[in-house]
Amino acid sequence: MSSVVSAKNLSLTFETNDGPVNALSDVNLEINKGEFVSFIGPSGCGKTTFLRVIADLEQPTSGEIQVNGMSPNEARSKRAYGYVFQAPALYPWRTIEKNVALPLEVIGFGKAEQVERIRRTLDLVGLAGFEKKFPWQLSGGMQQRASIARALAFDADLLLMDEPFGALDEIVRDHLNSELLKLWAATQKTIAFVTHSIPEAVYLSTKIVVMSPRPGRVTDIIDSTLPHDRPLEIRETPEFLAIAHRVRDGLRAGHSYEV
């Protein structure tokens, strides 16, 4: 298996008015091709920061990180990843298809190719028929699907997702989780996924990275024993509960439950 993301002794300190904040401290991690890796932990554990370092949106203070064997900056300039933010961040003046077209326009795909890719990705996320709608005409869940389509449109092998379903209700979230697994199986992408939810992390991942705050660090890395094919009911099996238990233990070990 080839390594997509490789972090060695990675640290990041933010200088704030209240003194330095250790957002990431000595993080070592490998993400291999085709893996679905979840990052779980309480607020301030650095999970989002780690994703942003991969995306070259933040610069590490020390340590090394490589994305596809390159620096994050080089990887970004080669459009190595698609990023899905916590909010859909759709441009409100663009229709759904035009929002999906945004990265394609920036990268410089031809018109015909754009049309084909928009059709394909909107099909993939189940938004066919909503091409001409503006974002405000769609529900929150549909907007987030559109933002996933936008991240998929230019076929980056790595998908970075920062709590993409955090703002949605549980019923919609369940549905989108199983859709995401299908999408992952269909596209063979590597996914790094940040979440607050233990069931979500266990249900989706092949590897779960448990993090804890002050300083932000990795307390446990769990390789999931669940099969690739996962119906929603798998969440009631003893195997699932055992993994969830280990995640909770990891959080407890990092004092994540103490206020």
Next chain:
Amino acid sequence: MNLRGAGSAVPVTIVLLAILVIWYAATIWLNAPWQLDMYQRNHVTAWSPTQFVTDTWNQDRPVLPSPHQVAVELWKTTAVVAVSSKKSLIYHAWVTLSATLLGFAMGSVLGILLAVFIVHNNAMDRSLMPWIVASQTVPILAIAPMIIVVLNAVNITGLLPKSLISTYLSFFPVVVGMVKGLRSPEQLQLDLMHTYNASRLQTFFKLRWPTALPYLFTSMKIAVAASLVGAIVGELPTGAVAGLGARLLGGSYYGQTVQIWSALFAASILAGLLVIAVGIVERLVVRRMGARP
């Protein structure tokens, strides 16, 4: 009758009627001394209150002309007189309007360009912005004659000097609005462009510009009204040849208060129409950009 259902027509009418009542009353009060003086000189002793009121409302050179005098003057100088005539208010309004529009166009372009530089360059932000603000503290009445005189000396006359004064007044709201507008994209929207490795030019045209458009229209509504003021002020030092400013000045030279007031009304109607025109363009653009109806 359902007042709510009638929209804004009823309140507007009520306010308009109130203004007319106050205006007519003020006309009687302000024109009374001269009228009494006239009666005395002409030895008119037996005047009735009705006659007195009617007389104050219909003087030739009143201190304050009555609304119907202004209305009649407006009607005569727009509908009766040929448009090509120097007595036509439409002719004068067009002279002012052309300078206004040219100045407004130049002011908007200048304002947008300055805002783009300010937003993209820190040094520009710190060095330029104080001067831009300072420029508006200089009284335009002091600057306008100098611009006209200096440009006259280098043989630039007519439309351009007036337009430059309009530009001077109208670029300011556009700069301020556009700097705010171009800086208004959310961090997430900017991060998104960053993840695509978008160039500054792409980020500008695909994100900053569309986000700033609503700010631009708000600024342009203020700017277009300021432009009109600039054009009128620019007409004052030229010796009152043509334009609404010339009508105002000419009226005050010869004590033609009716002419002054009708020019004032023409100017405010013109300003209203210009602001409405910008508003219509705004609505068309905003609708194209998918705003909620």
